[in-house]
Amino acid sequence: MSGPPDVAAWQPKLHPSESLNQAFYSRCHQIEQEILSRVAYEKRFNENHFDSGWAVEEILREALRELLPKRYAVRAASLSDAKGFSAGDCDVVVFNEEWFPAIKVGPSKDSRKVYLPIEGAYAVLEVKQTLTKKSLEEAMRKLVVCHRLFRPPVAFDRLVENDTRNSCTHWISNPLFSAVIAGDLADGLDIDEAVEHFIRINQLLPRKDVVRVLCILGHGSVSWGYRSSNDSTSNRPEDLIPATFMASDLYSELVPIYGRTEPGDSPLFELVQGLLNHLFYSVLGPDNISTHYGYNSKVRTPSTDGATIPPDPDLLKSLNELCIGKDVSTESVYHREPRAEKASQAELGGTAG
Known part of the structure; x- marks a missing residue:
């Protein structure tokens, strides 16, 4: 009669083709290469007076639909606020369709003529096929306008969309993630010059209007970090904490963080990693969304007595139990x-x- 099995030998095996802990990075890198290939193809059409920049936006939207969890809707849309202001058409909006309705829908499911409430947006991205200083400014202007729409802050310790714990908004859970994504750099503009221009514009902005990321596919990316109060004097890059624009970093000095730019690196992965981190911590507030985007109606009551319902005596009695x-x-x-x-x-x- 044989003895018991050696249960200590029941161990997972290393995947033979590639390390699975690199699989998500590989997906991002592959998608980025496909986008760059399509950008090169579209640019050839542009040289022949074909305006096909919209195709690159659609490629990126489709890529984000594949990379982000399915609970997040990704589409082109216009963002508006409850005061009647709009930021206009945005290339990519990451939106919460589970808790927020559209203000106005388009004629078809894929139409760009849809207006979404800014309260329901997690992120907004502007896409440029080829980045110039002018197009960078145009993209940042659109994103800053999105930040400046009326967006009531949501307390940081809110756990889910329909449960409010307190009203303190020194720390918040619903900042808007914003990013500029470019398929290539224009002739005569190098990555360092583009990054410096991005930083200089952000230095002119209030903290809550700062654009979070510049991502230039195939070249590099820049985002923001900060030092914790315990390491405020450290100058080591590894001591920087990614800024979420939610908690103590709202009141700290921000430091530019450059994404890796070695051959084989993926700026798209750096962007998606930052976006996923933002989505992980972000909780939105759909409170009274229909009221905010409705109209101020006046209520009326009966002019004669006898139309009311008195309190239930049994329920009143139960209050003493x-x-x-x-x-x-x-x-x-x-x-x-x-x-x-x-x-x-x-x-x-x-x-x-």
Whole structure:
């Protein structure tokens, strides 16, 4: 008769083709190469007076639909606020369709003529096929306008969309993630010059209007970090914490963080990693969304007596009753019978007083 199996030998095996802990990075890198290939193809059409920049936006939207969890809708749309202002058409909006309705829908499912409430947007991205200083400014202008739409802050410790814990908004959970994505650099503009221009414009902006990321596919990316109060004097890049624009970094000095630019690196991966981190911590507030985007109606009441419903006497009487013990699960804890308690003591060898 054989002995028991060697259960210690039941171990997972290393995947033979590639390390699976690099699989998500590989997906991002592959998608980025496909986008760059399509950008090169579209640019050839542009040289022949074909305006096909919109195709690159669609490629990127489709890529984000593949890379982000399915709970996040990705589409082109216009963002508007409850005060009647709009930021106009945006290339990529990451939106919460589970809790927020569209303000105005388009003629078809894929139409860009749809207006979404800014409260329901997690992120907005502007896409440029080829980046110039002028197009960078245009993209940042659109994103800053999105940041400046009326967007009520949501307290940082809000757990889910329909549960409010407190109203303190020194720390918030619903900042808008914003990014500029470019398929290539224009002739005569190098990556360092583009990054410097991006930083200089952000230095002119209030903290909550700062554009979060510049991502130039095939070249590099820049985002923001900060040093914790415990390491405020450290100059080591590895001590920087990615800024979420939610908590203490709202009140800290921001430091540019450059994405890796070695051959084989993926700026798209750096962008998606930052976006996923933002989505992980972000909780939006759909409170009174229909009221905010409705109209101010006046209520009316009957002009004669006799149309009201009086309080229910049985419910009023129940207010004087204790809730403890009504639940069977708490009955044995709060309402023990004396005999049962004495019996349990006897079983344990104790003496009843």
